[in-house]
Amino acid sequence: MAPDERALREDLASIRFRIGASKGRWELKGIDFPNALFFIRAKPLPDNPLGFLLRAECTGYRATAPTSQLWHGELDAALPEANRPRIPSGLMECFSSWGNCLYHPIDRLGATHWPNDHMDLRWNSDSDIMYLLETVYGFLNRSDYVGASLPAEALKVPDRFMATGNP
Amino acid sequence: MDTNIDGIKGRPTTQAAETASSKVAVVATVEGHQHHLELHATPQLTAAQFAAEAAEKAGISGIMEVFVEDTDDPLVGNQPLLQQLPKEFVVLHVGTRAAIRVTFHFNGRAVHHEFRPSATIRTLTVWAVGSSGFNLEGSDSDYQLKHDGIVLEPDLHLGQITKGHKTIELDLVLKVKAQG
Numbered sequence: 001m002a003p004d005e006r007a008l009r010e011d012l013a014s015i016r017f018r019i020g021a022s023k024g025r026w027e028l029k030g031i032d033f034p035n036a037l038f039f040i041r042a043k044p045l046p047d048n049p050l051g052f053l054l055r056a057e058c059t060g061y062r063a064t065a066p067t068s069q070l071w072h073g074e075l076d077a078a079l080p081e082a083n084r085p086r087i088p089s090g091l092m093e094c095f096s097s098w099g100n101c102l103y104h105p106i107d108r109l110g111a112t113h114w115p116n117d118h119m120d121l122r123w124n125s126d127s128d129i130m131y132l133l134e135t136v137y138g139f140l141n142r143s144d145y146v147g148a149s150l151p152a153e154a155l156k157v158p159d160r161f162m163a164t165g166n167p
Numbered sequence: 168m169d170t171n172i173d174g175i176k177g178r179p180t181t182q183a184a185e186t187a188s189s190k191v192a193v194v195a196t197v198e199g200h201q202h203h204l205e206l207h208a209t210p211q212l213t214a215a216q217f218a219a220e221a222a223e224k225a226g227i228s229g230i231m232e233v234f235v236e237d238t239d240d241p242l243v244g245n246q247p248l249l250q251q252l253p254k255e256f257v258v259l260h261v262g263t264r265a266a267i268r269v270t271f272h273f274n275g276r277a278v279h280h281e282f283r284p285s286a287t288i289r290t291l292t293v294w295a296v297g298s299s300g301f302n303l304e305g306s307d308s309d310y311q312l313k314h315d316g317i318v319l320e321p322d323l324h325l326g327q328i329t330k331g332h333k334t335i336e337l338d339l340v341l342k343v344k345a346q347g
Contacts, residue, residue, distance in 0.1 A: 015194055015203040019322050022256040043308075093346060105345050118345050120318075134321070138342065143305035 004061040005033045011062070011128045012036075026133045030161025034059040037071065037161045038133060042085070042140035048147035052079070053155060054136055056129070057108075065123030066132055067101045067108040074153035076160070083154060087144040094139050106135050191249055193217070195233075196323075197225035198262030198284060199330040208248050215244035221261040234260045234285035236324065260285035262326040265333055269325070271295045271312075273303075273339040284326025288312055288319045295339045313338040 001009075011017060012028055020026050029037040034057050041051040055071040055078075070079040084095045094104045101109035105118040123131070139145070190207035195217075197204060204224060208217055218231040232241035233248065236258045242251045252259075266281040269291060278300050282291060292307045294300050303310070312319045314328055314337050329335050 015205055016322070019194070019203070019258060023322075043306075093344065103345075114345060118343065121343060121345060138308050141306070141308040143309050 008058050008061045016130050025137045029157045032160040040136050040140055043145050045147045049150040062128055065108040072154045073156035073158055076158040083150050085148045086146050195221055195259040195261055196327050197221050198326040200225040210249055212248050213245055214242040214248045217248045218261045231261045232264050236285055237287055237290050239283050260324045260326055267325055267329050268334045270336045271339050273301050282325055286325045288323045289321035310339055311342055
């Protein structure tokens with residue numbers, strides 16, 4: 001097993017990951033390395049989704065930051081903009097279609113938009129997958145999150161993530 | 168890095184399997200210790216014995232008690248640990264009983280409150296943002312706590328960062344929204 005996949009699987013078996021999972025903040029849905037699929041719980045709102053799938057591409061983990069997108073499970077593709085989390089002014093900025101990534105310094109690709117800013121939000125040598133999951137959980141539980149139009153099939157887990165060998 | 172202090176690794180032998188099957192993995196933090204520990208408890212192990220084992224593994228001394236995370240009262244020391252735990256997964260805190268006076272700073276203002284060492288940073292954040300604290304707009308997810316400039320993870324226990332001291336000062340800050 002390559003070092004990056006081994007490191008990811010170790011962290012997904014760690015106590016800190018299990019604590020967040022036991023408290024319902026996130027859940028590992030499967031690994032098709034270098035991709036890992038998670039369910040992240042959103043702020044409970046009437047008639048709104050319980051949460052979203054997040055696909056993290058983890059090549060070079062942990063030295064290299066993952067790049068991630070909210071995911072449509074049935075399409076096995078990035079979640080369409082129309083289904084993404086919203087704030088009163090429209091689409092939540094960190095889930096914009098600026099690129100095929102999170103629009104945020106934590107993201108491997110998203111960070112290139114801020115080459116000299118927000119260094120404290122970036123992935124660093126001490127970061128791990130829980131930092132990413134806690135960050136996205138924070139987005140989906142912000143006070144200005146007002147919900148999303150998410151079809152049920154968007155939360156279906158693609159077959160490729162249902163393989164054996166997941167921690 | 169997590170520490171599996173007394174884990175039973177690999178496939179156990181018959182005798183070890185009997186022992187292994189009666190042990191339950193319990194996750195705990197220890198006062199002043201940075202990382203979570205996972206220890207194995209038999210049905211007979213008392214809370215006091217568990218506290219002593221955890222403290223020894225973490226290399227700290229003193230009379231310690233066991234708290235369920237975010238609760239005020241310790242478990243009964245001479246009673247079996249596992250019988251006192253709720254059915255759902257919980258994280259325990261092993262530490263001293265005395266409350267910790269926390270002073271929160273935000274935008275030039277300060278408020279303070281006493282918490283048990285088993286209180287999570289998330290609990291502290293909720294209090295600081297709420298009506299008893301600074302009474303701020305938004306929710307706890309909009310804010311984070313810092314100690315000496317370092318962002319504190321929400322699942323940390325207060326006793327882990329105070330290192331035996333009974334007072335601490337924390338900074339409440341708004342989470343930065345990176346804008347384009």
